[in-house]
Amino acid sequence: MLYGLKIAFRYLTANKTQTGLLIAGVAVGVFVFIFMSALIGGLAVFLVQRTVGDIAHVTIEAPSRDPVSLMPEGVEALVVEQRATNQRQQLRTADAFLPLIDAMPGVAVTSQQIVGNGFLVRGVVTAPVSVTGVETDKVSAIANIEKALKSGSTDLSNSTVILGSKLADDLGVGVGQVVRLQSDQGVERAVVISGIFELGVEALDARSAIVSLATARTLFNLPQGISRVEIKLADLNQAPAMAERIAAETGLKATPWTEGNAQLLDGLRAQASSGNLIKAFALITIIIGVASALLLSTYRRRPEIGIMRAMGASRGFVIFVFVLQGALIGVFGGLIGAGLGYASLLPFPVPELAPPGGLPVDVRQGAYGLAIALTAIGAVLASILPARAAARVDPVSVIGQ
Amino acid sequence: MTALVEVRNLVKTYGEGEAETRVLKGLDLDLETGELAALLGPSGSGKSTLLTILGTLMRPTSGSHRMLGEDLTTASDRDLTEFRNRHIGFVFQFHHLLPDFTALENVIFPAAVEAGRETREARERGRELLVRVGLEHRMDYLATKLSGGQKQRVAIARALMNQPELVLADEPTGNLDRESAMQVMDLIGEINGREKTTFLISTHDEKIAEICRRQICVVDGRAEMGRERA
Incomplete structure (x- = not known):
């Protein structure tokens, strides 16, 4: 083992230029692999972060209360079932299950909400709004309203409202002005605008009105219960599993964000596939490069291989020496490429903090270990053909040369 | 004396059909322990083929080849490689050293490849052999930095590394000037006399052959015994 390693190392260091170029080629391949991993991974984080x-x-809602057919079995009839619309769907037992959800590992924050539709009226101007009642200390629990605030504050009381910027512009109102908020239940309240935010999402900026949970109870005639519970997780990728678990433990309808963003996920999957394809090509290039260089080395060293065989080196020993050369090239090239990749990615901010228009590469997603391991394995595989060719060298044919 | 090598009715043919060439045609040969024998014969007579078969680098087409009592015609490739490593040394006309290795590393190669590493004992014996062939000042020189005579002396030291019973030398002085050739032959004679290692030396040089105690001529694929010195 040790002696084979020594010979492999000596052969590599005997021609420093060739070995250096070979390792540089492998390092470039690994660099491409790592950069693509970081770019594809970073882009995914960036897009998900921006979208989600x-x-x-995860959103918890009351299960839909569709009518149940009481027709006896065996009776055939055409029945039209109509969903009940005379009663707002609500979670009446939130107090019972919320502590359970809050205690689940992976749950970052929960937000109880009452939602409904209404109109915001100022003078003769009326705008349709989507009203969200939230706990006053959790205004920024889901959407970061605090960060998106253009003016005013996120302080909510029973007589204040926070509006989206587009909505405020349409009505021509600003912080401190009084508007009338009318719910679809016919209840009307005069509220003071305490803050105006801009999330950059047209649907939210043009229609959102955030009030306190107490105000929402009054507006929507909901003395008890809530409309839904929104949950933020520590790892958003765990949403489907967590939704399944919550549904199983509470019997409620829990919807992960992935259900409403299938197109985004398809896009991310396609992007990941493209990245994998480029990485595979980088790996194939490495394998072809190592194989061709070692084949050349095998041909050049035929006389020496013949002498080794004549001196008692087995075919297995010769194979071992050449495979080791491939492995050493792979490991060194992999380490250098990974080091260069890491060093070049380090100056980039993480995608969560990437400036608009910046390259969203993620230094954490360089897949360094995988790149080194795959390169080493690839280089070993690439060296098998030259190694077998070396082991087949007939000592008799080269000794006479 | 005990027969070290026994060859009976050895036949070697190359090619097939009309292209078939029979190089060895039923050759018989015995080599005893401690012999210093010259192998003579015109070019194409089969000397190199015989050495290659005796060195287990090639199998005969038919006939028997035994060494140290072992039948080498039926042994597996792996067994032959091990046998060659332990019992046979080679000295070639073009020395065939490993160019990226030092003189010492070349000498200890047969022992290192057997042990899987360069042992301290192997290094000590390698140094001792290089001192004996007069190269104590060239131990750490790369093979490529040595002169032709020095390379051949390194090759002889390498052939002796595993203390083989038989050393096969194919024109070991063919590429050297007269002075270097005589130095190499003196060295071979001294080792043969001291260690009783059997040497079979293929040569065209009558003067080299005269140094050997026994002369074997290969003529038309068969061995003919030449004169034997006392």
Whole structure:
């Protein structure tokens, strides 16, 4: 083992230029692999962050109360079932299950909400709004309203409202002005605008009105219960599993964010596939490069291989020496490429903090270990053909040369 | 004396059909322990083929080849490689050293490849052999930095590394000037006399052959015994 390693190392260091170029080639391949991993991974984080950053990861709602057919079995009839619309769907037992959900590992924050539709009226101007009642200390629990605030504050009381910027512009109102909020239940309240935010999402900025949970109870005639619970998780990728678990433990309808963003996920999957393809090509290039260089080395060293065989080196020993050369090239090239990749990615900010228009590469997603391992394995595989060719060298044919 | 090598009715043919060439045609040969024998014969007579078969680098087409009592015609490739490593040394006309290795590393190669590493004992014996062939000042020189005579002396030291019973030398002085050739032959004679290692030396040089105690001529694929010195 040790002696084979010595010979492999000596052969590599005997021609420093060739070995240096070979390792540089492998390092470039590994660099491409790592850069693509970081770019594809970073882009995914960036897109998900931008898309999912201001929405709930899991939403708990009351199960729909569709009518149940009481027809006896065996009776055939055409029945039209109508969903009940005379009563607002609500979670009446939130107090019972919320402590359970809050205690689940992976749950970052929960937000009880009452939601409904209404109108915001100022003078003769009326705008349709989507009203969200939230706990006053959790205004920024789901969407980061605090960060998106253009003016005013996020302090909510029973007589204040926070509006989206587009909505405020349409009505021509600003912080401190009084508007009338009318719910679809016909209840009307005069509220003071305490803050105006801009999330950059048209649907939210043009229609959102955030009030306190107490105000929402009054507006929607909901003395008890809530409309939904929105949950933020520590790891948004755990949303489907967590939703399944919550549904199983509470019997409620829990929807992960992935259900409403199938197109985004398809896009991310396609992007990941493209990245994998580029990485595979980088790996194939490495394998072809190592194989061709070692084949050349095998041909050049035929006389020496013949002498080794004549001196008692087995075919296995010769194979071992050449495979080791491939492995050493792979490991050194992999380490250098990974080091260069890491060093070049380090100056980039993480995608969560990437400036608009910046390259969202993620130094954490360089897949360094995988790149080194795959390169080493690839280089070993690449060296098998030259190694077998070396082991087949007939000592008699080269000794006479 | 005990027969070290026994060859009976050895036949070696190359090619097939009309292209078939029979190089060895039923050759018989015995080599005793401690012999210093010259192998003579015109070019194409089969000397190199015989040495290659005796060195287990090639199998005969038919016939028997035994050494140290072992039948080498039926042994597996792996067994032959091990046998060669332990019992046979080679000295070639073009020395065939490993160019990226030092003189010492070349000498200890047969022992290192057997042990899987360069042992301290092997290094000590390698140094001792290089001192004996007069190269104590060239131990750490790369093979490529040595002169032709020095390379051949390194090759002889390498052939002796595993203390083989038989050393096969194919024109060991063919590429050297007269002075270097005589130095190499003196060295071979001294080792043969001291260690009783059997040497079979293929040569065209009558003067080299005269140094050997026994002369074997290969003529038309068969061995003919030449004169034997006392």
